[in-house]
Amino acid sequence: MDSRSTSAIxxxxxxxxxxxxxxxxxxxxxxSLLVAGATAGSANAAAPSAPSATPSGAATVPLSPSVRAELxxxxxxxxxxxxxxxxxxxxxxxxxRDVVKDADGTTHTRYERTYAGLxxxxxxxxxxxxxxxxxxxxxxxxxxxxxxGDTSAAIAPSGAERSALGAARAAGxxxxxxxxxxKVIWAATGKPTLAYETVVTGVQKDGTxxxxxxxxxxxxxxxxxxxxxxxxxxxxxxxxxxxxxxxVRSGSQWMLKDAPRGGHQTYNLKxxxxxxxxxxAFYDADNVWGNGKPTIAQTAAVDVHxxxxxxxxxxxxxxxxxxxxxxxKAAYSxxxxxxxxxxxxxxxxxxxxxxxxxxxxxxxxxxxxxxxHEMSHGLTSATANLEYSGESGGLNEATSDIFGTAVExxxxxxxxxxxxxxxxxxxxxxxxxxxxxxxxxxxxGLSYDYWKSGVGDDxxxxxxxxxxxxxxxxxxxxxxxxxxxxxYNSPTKDGRTxxxxxxxKAEKIWYKALTTYMTSTTxxxxxxxxxxxxxxxxxxxxxxxxxxxxxxxxxxxxx
Numbered sequence: 001m002d003s004r005s006t007s008a009i010x011x012x013x014x015x016x017x018x019x020x021x022x023x024x025x026x027x028x029x030x031x032s033l034l035v036a037g038a039t040a041g042s043a044n045a046a047a048p049s050a051p052s053a054t055p056s057g058a059a060t061v062p063l064s065p066s067v068r069a070e071l072x073x074x075x076x077x078x079x080x081x082x083x084x085x086x087x088x089x090x091x092x093x094x095x096x097r098d099v100v101k102d103a104d105g106t107t108h109t110r111y112e113r114t115y116a117g118l119x120x121x122x123x124x125x126x127x128x129x130x131x132x133x134x135x136x137x138x139x140x141x142x143x144x145x146x147x148x149g150d151t152s153a154a155i156a157p158s159g160a161e162r163s164a165l166g167a168a169r170a171a172g173x174x175x176x177x178x179x180x181x182x183k184v185i186w187a188a189t190g191k192p193t194l195a196y197e198t199v200v201t202g203v204q205k206d207g208t209x210x211x212x213x214x215x216x217x218x219x220x221x222x223x224x225x226x227x228x229x230x231x232x233x234x235x236x237x238x239x240x241x242x243x244x245x246x247x248v249r250s251g252s253q254w255m256l257k258d259a260p261r262g263g264h265q266t267y268n269l270k271x272x273x274x275x276x277x278x279x280x281a282f283y284d285a286d287n288v289w290g291n292g293k294p295t296i297a298q299t300a301a302v303d304v305h306x307x308x309x310x311x312x313x314x315x316x317x318x319x320x321x322x323x324x325x326x327x328x329k330a331a332y333s334x335x336x337x338x339x340x341x342x343x344x345x346x347x348x349x350x351x352x353x354x355x356x357x358x359x360x361x362x363x364x365x366x367x368x369x370x371x372x373h374e375m376s377h378g379l380t381s382a383t384a385n386l387e388y389s390g391e392s393g394g395l396n397e398a399t400s401d402i403f404g405t406a407v408e409x410x411x412x413x414x415x416x417x418x419x420x421x422x423x424x425x426x427x428x429x430x431x432x433x434x435x436x437x438x439x440x441x442x443x444x445g446l447s448y449d450y451w452k453s454g455v456g457d458d459x460x461x462x463x464x465x466x467x468x469x470x471x472x473x474x475x476x477x478x479x480x481x482x483x484x485x486x487x488y489n490s491p492t493k494d495g496r497t498x499x500x501x502x503x504x505k506a507e508k509i510w511y512k513a514l515t516t517y518m519t520s521t522t523x524x525x526x527x528x529x530x531x532x533x534x535x536x537x538x539x540x541x542x543x544x545x546x547x548x549x550x551x552x553x554x555x556x557x558x559x
Contacts, residue, residue, distance in 0.1 A: 060320040060512070061101045065328040071099045075109045082111075082127060086138060091116045092146055097124070098326070098383060100515050102537070105131025108516045110383070115146050115185045121197065121215070122188025124385065124520050139530075141519035142187045148194045153218035157181040160196035163221060164214035168200040176202035176210070186215050186224055188387060188521050194218040209275040209347070227389035243306040243413070247287055256282035256289065256305055261312040262323045262330030266305045268297055269337045269354075271361075275347070279334050294357065300335040300364040304355055307371025308333055310411040314372070314403075315379070318410060318504075319511050324351075324378040331378055335364065344370055346377035353378075358426075367425040368416050372407030373400040384518035390456035391523035394463030399514060401436065401464060402471050406507050419486050420472050438472040439488035441465025450493045450557040451524050466524060466556050471510065473552040475503040492555035501548045509534045509549060528553045 063071070075082075075096040083094045098110040106128065113123035123146055128136035160181040168176035179199045186195040200212040215225040246258025258264040267279030282289075282301050290302040312330065315321040322328045334354045341356025344365040353374040357364045377400050380386055386396035401422050409418030416425055423435030434444075441447035447465030448455060455463050472490055477500035480489040492498060500506075509531055516537075517530035531549050539545040553559065 060515070061103055062316065062320045062322050063101060063326060064322070068099065068322075068326055071101065071107065071109075072096055075099055075111075079111070082109075085135070086125075086127070088113070089115070089145065089147060092120075094125075098515075100326070106136065106537075113146065115148070115192075116151050118151060118183055118185050118194075120146055120185045120187050120192070121195075122186065122387075122521050123192075126517065126519065128516075139517050139519060141521040142192075144187060144190075144192055146185060146187060146192050148185060148192060151183070151194060153183060153194060153196070155196075155216075155218060155221050157183070157196060159221055160198050160214075160216040160218070163216055163223065164198035164200050164212070164226075167214065167223070167226070168202060168210070168212050176200050176212075181216070183218060184215075189225060193224065195224060203273075209345070211349075225389070227387065227393070243302065245289060245302055245305045246309060247284075247289075250281075250283065253283045253285055254287040256284075256301055258305065258309055258312075258330070261309055262328055264305070264308050264312065264330035264332060266301045266308075266333040266335060268301065269334050270297075271336055271339050271357075273338045275354075276350075278332075278350075279336075294362045294364060297336060300355065300357065300366050301333075303364065303366030304333045304335055304353070304371055307366065307368050307407075308353070308375060310368060311372045311375040311403075311407045314407045314410040318406070318507070321379075321511075321515075324375065325382045331375065335366070344374055346374045346381075348378070348381050351378070363426070365426060367423070368411055368413060369404040369408045369422060369424075370426065371404075373404035373422075376400040376403035379403065380514065383515045384522060385520045386518065386522060387520050388460060391463065392521055393460030394456070394465075395467055395518070395522060395524070395527055397460040397464035398467030398471070399510070401438070401468050402507070402510055405438065406503070409503065417484055419484055420476070420488060421486065422468075436461075436465070436468065438468040439476075439490040441469050449491065452557065456523065466558070467527065470552050470556045470558070471506055473498045473555050474501060474509070474548055475506040476500040478555060493557040494554070496551065496555055498551050498555045499548060501545050505539075505545055508538060509545070512538060524558045528558050 079094040079096060083092060093114045094111040095114060096109060097112050100108050109127045111125055111127065113120040113125070122141050125138055125140040127138050130136055157180065161178040165176055165178040177200070179201065181196040181198040184195055184197045186193045195218050196216045198214045198216065200210070200214060202210040213227050214223060216222070217224055245256065246261060246264070247254045248257045248259055256266050266282060268282055269277060269279040282298060284298065290296065290299040293299060312323065315323065324331055332352045334352060337354045337356050340359060340361050342358050344353070344355040346353050353371070355365050380396050380399050386392040386399070388396050405418070405420060405422065408416060420438040421434040422438065426435065428435055436447060437443040440449060442449045442465065447462045449465060449469055451466050455466070469490070473492070476483065476488065476490070478490050478492050478498040480487070512534035513527070513530040517533050518527065522530060532546065535543065535546040535549045
């Protein structure tokens, strides 16, 4: 499947939008230097005192790039026989996309499907095998048989392109431009259908890049589905205080590059609106970066460079994952995007994170949970690839909130301590209140506490509340409590009492469910099944953890 089918630009939030609107959107150095002011630079960012082997309690084995590549090669070489064992149709082929390995040797291989050479959108599946090669089942994005009458389209690609472009321009995007439509099999909803996928690029009203994916029936021209892979938001950063950041020698200067963490680099877009630009590298004469204020460009760069480092370390030392894709390679970050741009986003196409400077170019979106949130969109894309629409969109957004929160707790930064509040350091409401609340999501006036029929029709930022609430209940339990100086009071739909199992276990359960059992079309009911499978694999079917997962889902009305 080419990059257009999995592309996603994912921001931290939406702002001032109606409840019914859908989402429109590291070699190692010898010296260690102090950081000036409220932010700091260091020649070698210190890794936490965690073992480099499999993290305690994690089921996933950290795979070296070479081992992972060999597992992928093996899976690719046996794709034909795997397809036969799954009794797929004669015109279907499997294309290996990812593989994870458990501590007991069990492998979970993720595949995309093609039909008569065409990509099958919503046809992904995960094959589970024991260390001995015995089948342990398969999880599919769709149970429907992939078959269409023929692959000859009644309408030309140009017709699908015009239709998609017209919709975008009618919505107010005057700079919209349609990429060449590609023929696909649409299987994510209902009966598999021959279709075209068109990506319309442009700019939204606030300057956010736009990538609208439009699925059109190839015979009737009727629009079957669409999703906007961009979400809008606003906020402020500069809350990390004195930190260490990775840098390397570059001639007589230092360059902001974290070699030990996959080579992550932060670039300066210098307020350009051009989304395709990489920007300029950051250099400094004394390796002392930033001053804690938005008056110099380095400050925002320090914040996001540090945030990316903490997220990388969390993935590695807690979850046992070697980078976003598990291949040891880092994404990159870009700061100072646009003029007074009030958003931050992840883009699969550039494999990068981008941050605006907020209102008046004085409030960059650079806090820890924002960085963790954006990088985690890349994690989701590399694993379950949850569609950013419907209930799977809410799960996608919640995954970033969950791991953004986890990174914040992991960093143990006194300037931004861990909590179950999302974006509490970015004052998007203008009154100091958080963007989202995990204990009772509806406190933001927009998000859902509980599942209900039709919830998938709303904005993923609001429907994410259900999974965020589940995660809080699973971690801490229901009722009133004070954690880290913050008061929480989490209710349940039917008044049941939920006993938490601790955040660390909840994080591992969600990660395993995401990487091992969830697919692109997973909805809330399937997420419940996936997390129960994860809890069973990690702790056993009769464990307190398994029972807590079931109970916490009941608390948010997912049964």
